[in-house]
Amino acid sequence: MNLILLYEADFISSDIVRLSGRRLEHIVQVHRAESGQQLRVGLLNGNIGFGQITSLSDQQVELQVGLTKSPPPPPPITLILALPRPKMLKRIIQHVTALGVKKLVLINSYRVEKSYWQTPWLDEEKLFEQCLLGLEQAVDTQMPEILLRKRFKPFVEDELPELSQDSHKLVAHPIGGTVCPVDLRENCTLAIGPEGGFIAYEVEKLKEAGFHSVHLGPRILRVETALPVLVSRLFPSS
Amino acid sequence: MNLILLYEADFISSDIVRLSGRRLEHIVQVHRAESGQQLRVGLLNGNIGFGQITSLSDQQVELQVGLTKSPPPPPPITLILALPRPKMLKRIIQHVTALGVKKLVLINSYRVEKSYWQTPWLDEEKLFEQCLLGLEQAVDTQMPEILLRKRFKPFVEDELPELSQDSHKLVAHPIGGTVCPVDLRENCTLAIGPEGGFIAYEVEKLKEAGFHSVHLGPRILRVETALPVLVSRLFPSS
Known part of the structure; x- marks a missing residue:
């Protein structure tokens, strides 16, 4: 997972997402991430950017995200x-x-x-x-x-x-x-x-x-x- | 198996090989080959050519082979x-x-x-x-x-x-x-x-x-x- 994919439904405000399940697991176990850390995220069918962890527990993680980069252009x-x-x-x-x-x-x-x-x-x-x-x-x-x-x-x-x-x-x-x-x-x-x-x-x-x-x-x-x-x-x- | 690979030890005369095991199985089950049929064969680390089935039983197959073509040149x-x-x-x-x-x-x-x-x-x-x-x-x-x-x-x-x-x-x-x-x-x-x-x-x-x-x-x-x-x-x- 070189990118954490976000869905519209993950957003709890305009720039905060709340994740659990497979993505939380990955953030904890592979990234061994801590609060404050930045991770590469992207919105499904949308832009790519970074998410900064604002809170992290066993149940869920919240990230403040900025999505400023277009996804790579596809080969036609x-x-x-x-x-x-x-x-x-x-x-x-x-x-x-x-x-x-x-x-x-x-x-x-x-x-x-x-x-x-x-x-x-x-x-x-x-x-x-x-x-x-x-x-x-x-x-x-x-x-x-x-x-x-x-x-x-x-x-x-x-x-x-x-x-x-x-x-x-x-x-x-x-x-x-x-x-x-x-x-x-x-x-x-x-x-x-x-x-x-x-x-x-x-x-x-x-x-x-x-x-x-x-x-x-x-x-x-x-x-x-x-x-x-x-x-x-x-x-x-x- | 797009090529049947032969070893020196398979040769029972200068141009006849006798095969059993995995290669025989493949010839029978995948090629559904019959006596007289030509199959693409190659000698390990040697040339590629054709082998014509001269005898075929449950235990073994014999092919008369001619190996005239070089293997494809490798990328350097x-x-x-x-x-x-x-x-x-x-x-x-x-x-x-x-x-x-x-x-x-x-x-x-x-x-x-x-x-x-x-x-x-x-x-x-x-x-x-x-x-x-x-x-x-x-x-x-x-x-x-x-x-x-x-x-x-x-x-x-x-x-x-x-x-x-x-x-x-x-x-x-x-x-x-x-x-x-x-x-x-x-x-x-x-x-x-x-x-x-x-x-x-x-x-x-x-x-x-x-x-x-x-x-x-x-x-x-x-x-x-x-x-x-x-x-x-x-x-x-x-």
Whole structure:
């Protein structure tokens, strides 16, 4: 937790917040904070700044906060990702959020097992929790939007054209295509397949939707490794 | 397993290998292979090519192999990494290997808990296994070398100067420094701290050894996310 995220409901006056639970625990156990100490805080979907501890007990902590700094600008990317298996989903949501992606569409694909869609990790509340962890890690406040699309063809044919309008459209595919470009200066919609990749039919459908196939060289990377590689090569880190 | 790795001991004649165990299982259960089928194989620390199944039973499989292609060229990087906690170590070794790193030094740091050095995952055999998984994933055959250095100061003062000679020396540190460069054309020695980062003293010692501090922008990434980002930004993917 490199940032303590605040909600509107935490405010007991215009500049005082009262926290308990997980955040109090973190402040006490990890920061070993004392009254008077300043901690980095941010308002969910708002600004970042500092909070000074004005009172601290076993039950609650109060901080006087000043939120003057904008959150880091997000990379202008929409990520279309074949639903990973549940074990990886959690980690991938955190990776995606920490990398600053603000729009993620989890889609079906031939190599996505049907059972993956049943995982409780797809519940709105659980996804929100994982995103929070990603934001707290990356010192960001802007919650990403996550869409679930369980049918590949209707999504690609009916929804993707508008979603990817006026953007550089790329599908990461280890075979064929060109090397993934570096440091784009325009919006990008990036599609990443499941472990094992999109099948030829799916790549074809994406190409029909204007997507261009890119690869990362001769090494075939797991989705978990490829994801940070792709996002960070496409957009400069500052 | 995108590549079936072969050992010298698998050869029963100049171009026939006989496999059992984990590789046989994979060939039967994942590839659902049949006699006559061609599979991608590679000799550990040697060439990559194809193996054609000449016989297949419950106990063993025999393949006739031709190994004509060199493994992918590694990025010219030596990675110095503060020992991650055991839970992450396994995954990180796989990431590192899949990204093509051929020299990894796991070092101590103030924020590395002493107990981390006791994990069985640091046994030579276990590290080898994780590296194998990384190579099989990335379609590579060259086993990385992993060094363990349990004392920070002697390593940085006595060993690092020679190890990092004639290379671009970088330490990833979220505070200060310059943005991580892209697509280097020279050797690089990259030091990455533990979760929470190197302490000021350690960064100072690395600077004395000629290291230059680089960051990845305003977002603070977990080691697991930062690692693929750093390696892939430093070196072009093909």
